Amino acid sequence: MNNARPVTIVMVEDDEGHARLIEKNIRRAGVANEIVPFTNGTDALAYLMGPDGSGLVNKGRQLLVLLDLNLPDMTGIDILEKVKSNEHTKRSPVVVLTTTDDQREIQRCYDLGANVYITKPVDYDGFANAIKQLGLFFSVMQIPETE
Amino acid sequence: MPITSKTFVRSTALLLLVGLLALIGIVGTNIWLADRSQVYLDEVIEARIARRAAVDLRASLLDMESGQRGYLLTLDESYLDPYEEARPIVLAQIDALNDVLAPYEVAAEPLQQLEADVAFKVDEMDQTIAQARTGNVTDAVARVLTDQGQQAMGRIMAFIDGLIEAVDERLIEGVGNQRSTGEALRMVAIVGGLIILMVVAGAIWAVLNYTQELANARRAVEQANTSLEERVRERTADLGKANEEIQRFAYIVTHDLRAPLVNIMGFTAELENSVEEVRAYMEGQEASADDPVASQARLAATEDLPEAITFIRAATRKMDGLINAILKISREGRRQLKPEPVELAEVVETSANAVHHQVADGDGTIETDIRVGQLITDRLSLEQILGNMLDNAVKYREPERPLRVEIRARHVPGNRVVIEVEDNGRGIADSDHERVFELFRRSGSQNNPGEGIGLAHVRTMVRSLGGDVTLTSQLGEGTTFIINLPRDSRGFLGRLGA
Numbered sequence A: 001m002n003n004a005r006p007v008t009i010v011m012v013e014d015d016e017g018h019a020r021l022i023e024k025n026i027r028r029a030g031v032a033n034e035i036v037p038f039t040n041g042t043d044a045l046a047y048l049m050g051p052d053g054s055g056l057v058n059k060g061r062q063l064l065v066l067l068d069l070n071l072p073d074m075t076g077i078d079i080l081e082k083v084k085s086n087e088h089t090k091r092s093p094v095v096v097l098t099t100t101d102d103q104r105e106i107q108r109c110y111d112l113g114a115n116v117y118i119t120k121p122v123d124y125d126g127f128a129n130a131i132k133q134l135g136l137f138f139s140v141m142q143i144p145e146t147e
Numbered sequence B: 001m002p003i004t005s006k007t008f009v010r011s012t013a014l015l016l017l018v019g020l021l022a023l024i025g026i027v028g029t030n031i032w033l034a035d036r037s038q039v040y041l042d043e044v045i046e047a048r049i050a051r052r053a054a055v056d057l058r059a060s061l062l063d064m065e066s067g068q069r070g071y072l073l074t075l076d077e078s079y080l081d082p083y084e085e086a087r088p089i090v091l092a093q094i095d096a097l098n099d100v101l102a103p104y105e106v107a108a109e110p111l112q113q114l115e116a117d118v119a120f121k122v123d124e125m126d127q128t129i130a131q132a133r134t135g136n137v138t139d140a141v142a143r144v145l146t147d148q149g150q151q152a153m154g155r156i157m158a159f160i161d162g163l164i165e166a167v168d169e170r171l172i173e174g175v176g177n178q179r180s181t182g183e184a185l186r187m188v189a190i191v192g193g194l195i196i197l198m199v200v201a202g203a204i205w206a207v208l209n210y211t212q213e214l215a216n217a218r219r220a221v222e223q224a225n226t227s228l229e230e231r232v233r234e235r236t237a238d239l240g241k242a243n244e245e246i247q248r249f250a251y252i253v254t255h256d257l258r259a260p261l262v263n264i265m266g267f268t269a270e271l272e273n274s275v276e277e278v279r280a281y282m283e284g285q286e287a288s289a290d291d292p293v294a295s296q297a298r299l300a301a302t303e304d305l306p307e308a309i310t311f312i313r314a315a316t317r318k319m320d321g322l323i324n325a326i327l328k329i330s331r332e333g334r335r336q337l338k339p340e341p342v343e344l345a346e347v348v349e350t351s352a353n354a355v356h357h358q359v360a361d362g363d364g365t366i367e368t369d370i371r372v373g374q375l376i377t378d379r380l381s382l383e384q385i386l387g388n389m390l391d392n393a394v395k396y397r398e399p400e401r402p403l404r405v406e407i408r409a410r411h412v413p414g415n416r417v418v419i420e421v422e423d424n425g426r427g428i429a430d431s432d433h434e435r436v437f438e439l440f441r442r443s444g445s446q447n448n449p450g451e452g453i454g455l456a457h458v459r460t461m462v463r464s465l466g467g468d469v470t471l472t473s474q475l476g477e478g479t480t481f482i483i484n485l486p487r488d489s490r491g492f493l494g495r496l497g498a
Helices: A015-030 A040-049 A075-086 A105-113 A126-139 B003-075 B077-101 B105-133 B137-145 B149-284 B293-334 B342-354 B356-361 B381-396 B452-465 B490-497
Strands: A008-012 A035-038 A065-066 A094-098 A116-118 B341-342 B363-368 B375-380 B403-413 B418-421 B468-474 B480-486
Touching: A008 A015, A008 A040, A015 A035, A015 A126, A015 B149, A035 A040, A040 A075, A040 B468, A065 B356, A075 A094, A075 B105, A105 A116, A116 A126, A126 B149, A126 B341, B003 B149, B077 B105, B105 B137, B105 B149, B137 B149, B149 B293, B293 B452, B341 B342, B341 B381, B342 B356, B342 B363, B342 B381, B342 B403, B356 B363, B375 B381, B375 B480, B381 B403, B381 B418, B381 B452, B381 B480, B452 B490, B480 B490
Parallel strands: A008 A035, A008 A065, A065 A094, A094 A116, B363 B403
Antiparallel strands: B341 B375, B403 B418, B418 B480, B468 B480
16 A cells, blocks of 8 residues: 555544444455544535535645445435645545445446446445455545646 | 117108108099099080981981971972981981980980880871872871971970970089099099108108218218227326326336445445454454353354344345346336347347357257248347246256247237237146236246346336237146237337327
8 A cells, every 4th residue: 555645534434333334344355544524415425525614634645535425414416526626635536435335326327427337235345345355446546636 | 960870860751651651642632533434424425426416317307207297299200218217217316316315214204105106107207298199189188287397396395395404404513524534533633642752752862861970970980989089098198198107107216226335335344344354353263162252252253143134134135136127127218219120030039049059959949831921020139038038948947858939920910919928838827927027027947047137127028118028828838929919019119109
């Protein structure tokens, strides 16, 4: 892991069990970056866009967003749309991680700028494997400076 | 006035009856009037004969008288010629007049008088001529001068004149009668013609009215048909919406069920890992029989926990299978069907080839008899339907005998096709014929893996193409699945989309 770039992982996941499993597997893959968890969309958006909603707070920060689409207060698509349309956050990679494997939904996420789409498999080995690969992906990925 | 077919028949029958009566009346009066006019004609002819007889008699008598008088004046025999000519026929002429007037009793007495007068006059003339011939002219003239002959002659003339006058009157009357008969004939013809015209007009009116009624009724039926079609379309659209909603519901439910399942499975795996570590540690420890807590903990770590985890895993796997099954069906329902021309024989061939290996393994055969050409339907659905049927045939074959599968297809009325897939497998019990099409239901011994979604899926697909699937089966002998599909699914799919 390239620790010269302190990437913050923002995890938006309402199911705490899923969040814990994701975190565990990321750690197991050897990723030691800070993970900021959120269990609802409102708080996550407040963090991502800042209190004024302009996204200025994240100027120059390197973020990676792990996004679940089924959230209690909004859909992950709303967050994806806002992140990708804000000039300060639009370069941050967004990984959509959800149970939906509806082709149209996946297509829509990519259209809106999602970088990776991962379906949460029910079988745990598959799930752990997917997360581990994601960790591998993080380690080779270059997060662009948002300067 | 609305005309029912009963009143129509009744009114036309009545009109025909009236027309027939009018016709009979015209013909009857015509015959009667013709008879009448014949009678009048006979009377006229009779009258003319009587007149002729009377005129002839008068002429003869006048000839005789002028001959007698000429002879008496000149005593020249040549003046007697007219007398001699008329003398022999006078009696015959009287007889003729008698004959003609015989039917008339009123004429009997004057006729006797006439006969007497004629006899007297003829006798007088004979005697005077005879006297003159013997030179006794003076006596003869004296005889004439008695005026008795003159008086008789006057009576004869008066009778004849009267008779002629009467006959003339009769003639005028006859002609009048004849004319009135003709008049009556004309009136009858006119009135009868009018009645027939009215009848014809009435019949035409009734027919037109009835035709109009029929047209109206047909229009009403057409209108009802159209509104019925409209309603069917509405209902179909409603049904489509409801179906969509159910599928949407199934989709959401399965996804929401999936999220906790991910947790259960994930943490079970975590637990398993942890238990594995504990177990490894416990097995490394020496068993100390005198510490019951330690031995119980050891038992839990090495047996109870791994067993519990195995059951949890099996249960969650099963649940995952069910959820995936529902998901598959709901996804199938959400898939946009694309009607396109499909060669049925080709699809059957492909499906048969796909299971060829498994069939050939047990000396089985698949025979096809496809009498249907091109269908317009969703190719993928058709492939899946046939594939499912053949998979079932292979899966549930009777191990005792080689598998025989027959796929038949033919046209049926209503622009539809029937595809039959017959096997000689283990069959389905009567009580399960409908049940096998339900989700998660399976029939017979459960010696094959499966979730029980195959036939439910088939039925969903067949129905979404506008068809239906049923089966006939004899337990232990085989099953025939009967798939009834529209030849062209576009109409049905179009309606659903509307």
